[in-house]
Amino acid sequence: MRIYACVKQVPANNETRLDPVTGTLIREGSPGVLNPLDAYAVEQALRLKEQYGGEVSALSMGVPGVRDMLRRVVALGVDRGILLTDRAFAGSDTLATARVLAAAVNKCGMPDLVLCGRVASDGDTAQVGPMLAECLGIPHVSDVACIEEIARGEARVRRLGDRGYHSLRVRLPALFTVLKEICVPRLPSITGVLRGEKAAIAVWGRADLGSLEGGVGLKGSNTRVLRSHRPDLRVKTRAVAGARDLMDILREENLIAEDRVRGDI
Amino acid sequence: MGTYEGLQGIWVLCGVRDGQIDRVSRELLGEAERLGAVEGMKTTAVVLGREIPQIRGADHALVVQDDSLSVPEELRWTHELYHLVRRYRPQVLLLGANGFGRSLAPRLAARLGTGLTADCTALDMRDGLLVQTRPAFGGNLMADILCPDARPQMATVRPRVFRAPDWEAARPCEILREPPAGPDTLSRLVEITGFTPSGQDAAIGEADILVAVGQGIGSKENIAMAEKLAELMGGALAASRPLVDGGLVPYAHQVGQTGRTVAPRLYIACGISGAIQHLAGVAAEKVVAVNIDPDAPIMERANWAILGDCGAFLREMVDLYTTSPPSVLPDRHSK
Ligand SMILES: Cc1cc2nc3c(=O)[nH]c(=O)nc-3n(C[C@H](O)[C@H](O)[C@H](O)COP(=O)(O)OP(=O)(O)OC[C@H]3O[C@@H](n4cnc5c(N)ncnc54)[C@H](O)[C@@H]3O)c2cc1C
Numbered sequence: 001m002r003i004y005a006c007v008k009q010v011p012a013n014n015e016t017r018l019d020p021v022t023g024t025l026i027r028e029g030s031p032g033v034l035n036p037l038d039a040y041a042v043e044q045a046l047r048l049k050e051q052y053g054g055e056v057s058a059l060s061m062g063v064p065g066v067r068d069m070l071r072r073v074v075a076l077g078v079d080r081g082i083l084l085t086d087r088a089f090a091g092s093d094t095l096a097t098a099r100v101l102a103a104a105v106n107k108c109g110m111p112d113l114v115l116c117g118r119v120a121s122d123g124d125t126a127q128v129g130p131m132l133a134e135c136l137g138i139p140h141v142s143d144v145a146c147i148e149e150i151a152r153g154e155a156r157v158r159r160l161g162d163r164g165y166h167s168l169r170v171r172l173p174a175l176f177t178v179l180k181e182i183c184v185p186r187l188p189s190i191t192g193v194l195r196g197e198k199a200a201i202a203v204w205g206r207a208d209l210g211s212l213e214g215g216v217g218l219k220g221s222n223t224r225v226l227r228s229h230r231p232d233l234r235v236k237t238r239a240v241a242g243a244r245d246l247m248d249i250l251r252e253e254n255l256i257a258e259d260r261v262r263g264d265i
Numbered sequence: 266m267g268t269y270e271g272l273q274g275i276w277v278l279c280g281v282r283d284g285q286i287d288r289v290s291r292e293l294l295g296e297a298e299r300l301g302a303v304e305g306m307k308t309t310a311v312v313l314g315r316e317i318p319q320i321r322g323a324d325h326a327l328v329v330q331d332d333s334l335s336v337p338e339e340l341r342w343t344h345e346l347y348h349l350v351r352r353y354r355p356q357v358l359l360l361g362a363n364g365f366g367r368s369l370a371p372r373l374a375a376r377l378g379t380g381l382t383a384d385c386t387a388l389d390m391r392d393g394l395l396v397q398t399r400p401a402f403g404g405n406l407m408a409d410i411l412c413p414d415a416r417p418q419m420a421t422v423r424p425r426v427f428r429a430p431d432w433e434a435a436r437p438c439e440i441l442r443e444p445p446a447g448p449d450t451l452s453r454l455v456e457i458t459g460f461t462p463s464g465q466d467a468a469i470g471e472a473d474i475l476v477a478v479g480q481g482i483g484s485k486e487n488i489a490m491a492e493k494l495a496e497l498m499g500g501a502l503a504a505s506r507p508l509v510d511g512g513l514v515p516y517a518h519q520v521g522q523t524g525r526t527v528a529p530r531l532y533i534a535c536g537i538s539g540a541i542q543h544l545a546g547v548a549a550e551k552v553v554a555v556n557i558d559p560d561a562p563i564m565e566r567a568n569w570a571i572l573g574d575c576g577a578f579l580r581e582m583v584d585l586y587t588t589s590p591p592s593v594l595p596d597r598h599s600k
Contacts, residue, residue, distance in 0.1 A: 122401065124400070124401055125371075125383040125384070126371075127374075134376055139451060139452075139454045142367070161364055161365065161460075162363045162364045166457050166459070167458045167459035171454035223412050225409070226396065226408075226411050227409050228406055228408045229406075231407045237565060238570070239569075240569045242571060243571075243582045243585055244581070244585065246569060253551065256498065
């Protein structure tokens with residue numbers, strides 16, 4: 001079975017620097033780590049490889065420095081790392097990013113499975129996975145909690161929906177975004193780390209990826225950040241003496257469940 | 266059928282729950298009406314399903330009714346919505362940012378080749394463009410996002426960001442029925458074979474009122490009192506992490522960075538200090554803090570701060586509810 005795990009480098013903490021001109025994030029210079037939830041996609045990919053055989057590739061779009069992060073992913077047991085980096089990709093929104101990832105997947109040939117983390121800790125959109133599946137023309141399932149079985153070109157999975165868990169049967173190739181509860185990520189072994197350090201990470205730019213219909217980078221993005229601002233979380237606080245006064249306020253503000261009030265009118 | 270002018274405005278994809286338009290959709294219909302009024306745009310409620318509930322609160326309802334639409338499934342919905350959008354070309358398409366909406370919207374946006382903004386917490390109209398405000402970096406940053414050229418401008422909006430208008434008073438819509446879009450090879454690749462409900466998990470995410478307890482709660486009895494108050498107020502019990510780690514409250518009730526994000530209308534924090542990791546999960550409309558420490562960070566974040574013992578506060582609240590329901594409390598403003 002051939003599996004791709006899509007991984008993203010995110011800032012080590014949620015402190016932010018913004019480009020004052022474009023309003024987009026400045027990624028150079030801030031220390032980067034593997035997006036915490038992507039570790040679960042990598043781990044799940046490795047477990048499927050151990051169970052069913054095959055090969056796992058890790059795919060990442062980012063700045064040139066992401067190569068080191070991919071080495072650390074290879075150290076976990078991934079067979080190869082592919083970095084998609086080019087100035088032309090800078091400023092890509094979620095759909096433009098999905099296009100780049102899709103072009104890379106198509107260049108290597110369609111795998112059986114593409115796995116993504118549920119959401120990236122910086123952008124926090126959870127959009128790239130489903131968009132990538134659409135660009136590839138394959139089905140996706142979001143929020144997969146368990147891959148129960150893969151057999152005869154079909155996966156049986158459980159995913160967390162709004163009111164509970166759905167069981168689904170999905171034809172492969174397919175893309176899943178995975179939840180934390182799917183597995184516990186492993187730590188790298190010493191031999192793994194050594195292997196990672198020596199691993200050759202493939203680096204592809206715009207020219208390696210063919211036509212990229214629809215555009216990439218800032219120019220190929222439909223969304224524009226108009227401005228960014230820090231929210232003022234402080235509110236005007238009013239001191240209240242106790243429960244009785246609070247009840248008056250809550251009634252005035254229409255904050256008491258209406259049916260409970262209405263019943264007594 | 267021709268194209269309807271009125272269908273080119275703001276669309277809201279409506280979800281159905283227990284035979285009714287669900288709550289986040291009603292909230293979005295209310296917001297769509299406000300936005301539409303700014304630019305003179307008409308609003309359309311889009312409803313897909315095997316059974317179509319009563320629809321209100323928009324100029325039009327666009328309805329696709331078919332046996333094959335009995336269970337919401339992203340690929341199937343994408344197929345139908347793609348054809349509706351291509352046919353009528355709305356300016357704006359809003360969806361609820363629940364699990365289904367957050368999985369469907371990116372798929373649909375990618376097929377339409379348009380922009381999508383996830384998890385908006387505010388919307389506005391400026392010069393015919395939808396200004397979409399969303400948090401990033403755990404709420405450390407807010408971004409205003411535009412989709413200047415592509416259409417529709419798509420956004421998902423979290424439940425409880427907007428207030429649902431009074432449903433009974435909402436105006437009726439003109440219903441337009443559309444046949445299903447025909448066969449779709451992709452959605453045949455996915456089959457939903459079963460469902461296991463998880464009742465409790467949803468409770469704190471959906472409650473209007475949360476009574477939250479922290480390390481200052483003092484005793485198990487006080488936790489029970491908080492739960493009682495929550496029940497009396499029609500809300501649910503929430504907790505900070507230490508109480509969950511200590512085994513006093515189940516994990517499903519934990520609010521914060523490693524728990525759930527909640528957006529009730531009212532959050533009553535009893536004996537909670539207001540650590541950043543806790544506040545990361547609190548997106549309440551209004552916050553009440555009850556704390557013996559005037560300098561606790563939660564006091565700055567609270568709309569109403571009560572300096573005092575939270576156990577006594579909870580007992581008094583429960584008394585007020587049980588001995589005299591809130592509607593018959595003496596009204597201080599009329600004397
Ligand atoms: C990576 C990470 C993730 C975390 N995730 C979460 C999370 O998801 N959710 C979460 O809640 N925390 C989380 N935490 C923990 C967080 O940092 C705080 O430690 C925690 O929120 C504090 O809980 P608390 O407010 O109940 O307790 P405390 O900080 O101990 O506050 C107790 C408060 O009660 C008040 N008090 C004491 N007695 C009384 C009384 N009789 N009446 C009224 N008030 C009284 C005190 O003045 C104080 O303000 C996380 C921490 C880390 C490092």
